Amino acid sequence: FTPKVLAGRKVLLTAGPTFEPVDPVRGLTNSSSGKMGYSLARACAHAGAEVVMVSGPTGLPAPDGVRRIGVVRALDMRDAVIAELDGVDVFIAVAAVADYRPEASAEHKVKKSGESMTLTLVPNPDILSEVAARPDAPFCVGFAAESRDLDTYAEGKRQTKRLQMVVGNLVQDGLGTDDNQVVLYDADGRHPLPRAAKGELAGVIVSAIAERFGRSLLR
Numbered sequence: 001f002t003p004k005v006l007a008g009r010k011v012l013l014t015a016g017p018t019f020e021p022v023d024p025v026r027g028l029t030n031s032s033s034g035k036m037g038y039s040l041a042r043a044c045a046h047a048g049a050e051v052v053m054v055s056g057p058t059g060l061p062a063p064d065g066v067r068r069i070g071v072v073r074a075l076d077m078r079d080a081v082i083a084e085l086d087g088v089d090v091f092i093a094v095a096a097v098a099d100y101r102p103e104a105s106a107e108h109k110v111k112k113s114g115e116s117m118t119l120t121l122v123p124n125p126d127i128l129s130e131v132a133a134r135p136d137a138p139f140c141v142g143f144a145a146e147s148r149d150l151d152t153y154a155e156g157k158r159q160t161k162r163l164q165m166v167v168g169n170l171v172q173d174g175l176g177t178d179d180n181q182v183v184l185y186d187a188d189g190r191h192p193l194p195r196a197a198k199g200e201l202a203g204v205i206v207s208a209i210a211e212r213f214g215r216s217l218l219r
C-alpha cells in the first residue's frame with residue numbers, strides 16, 4: 001500500500017527528547033533516541049510529503065528530504081511547532097517532551113556545597129494538546145508508550161488531547177528486541193498492527209495514518 005494521499009501534503013513532526021537546562025553544563029532529559037520519529041519522517045518524505053521535523057538533541061542525521069529544525073528545550077520545541085503550523089495537514093507528535101523543567105536555569109555553574117539542594121520544577125506546555133485544540137487544527141497523531149494498561153492510557157490520551165489517532169505500545173514489547181508490536185487507537189476503536197521489524201514499522205504506521213487522513217478529507 002503506497003500512501004499517495006500524503007503526496008504534496010505538509011507533515012510536521014516532533015522527535016527525540018527535550019533537554020531542560022539546570023545550569024550551563026547540566027540539565028534534565030530522557031533516554032529517547034529519536035529513532036522512531038526520524039523513521040516516520042523518512043517514511044512521510046518517501047510518501048511524497050513536504051516534511052518538517054522539530055527535533056530535540058539526538059545524534060541522528062536528518063533523513064533525505066526532511067527539513068530538520070533543531071531545538072533543545074520543550075519551550076523552544078513548542079515555539080518552533082507553532083511557527084511552522086501554517087499549511088500543515090498532518091501533525092505527528094513523537095517527541096518525548098519533558099513534562100517538567102527547572103523553574104530557573106542558573107547563569108553560572110552551580111557549585112557543590114555539601115548540603116542537600118532542592119530543584120523546583122514547573123510543568124511544560126503540552127505541545128500536542130495545544131495544536132489539537134486550535135480551531136484550524138491539522139490531523140493530529142500522538143504516541144503513547146506505557147508499561148501497563150495500554151488500552152486505558154492510550155485511548156484516554158486520544159480523548160483528552162482530542163486526537164484523531166494514538167499509536168500505543170507496551171514498552172516491554174519492544175525493549176531489546178528487533179521487532180515491536182503497536183496498537184492504533186482511533187474513533188472506531190483499537191486496531192493491533194501485526195508484529196513487525198522496527199525498520200518496517202514506520203512504513204506501516206505512516207500507511208495507517210495516511211489511510212485515516214484520507215478518510216478525514218472525505219467527511
Ligand code: C5P
Binds near residue numbers: 126129
Ligand atoms: O501525555 P503524554 O506525554 O504521555 O502524551 C504523549 C504524547 O503527547 C506524545 O505524542 C508526545 O509527543 C505528546 N506530548 C507533547 N507535549 C508534551 C508532552 C507530550 O506534545 N509536553
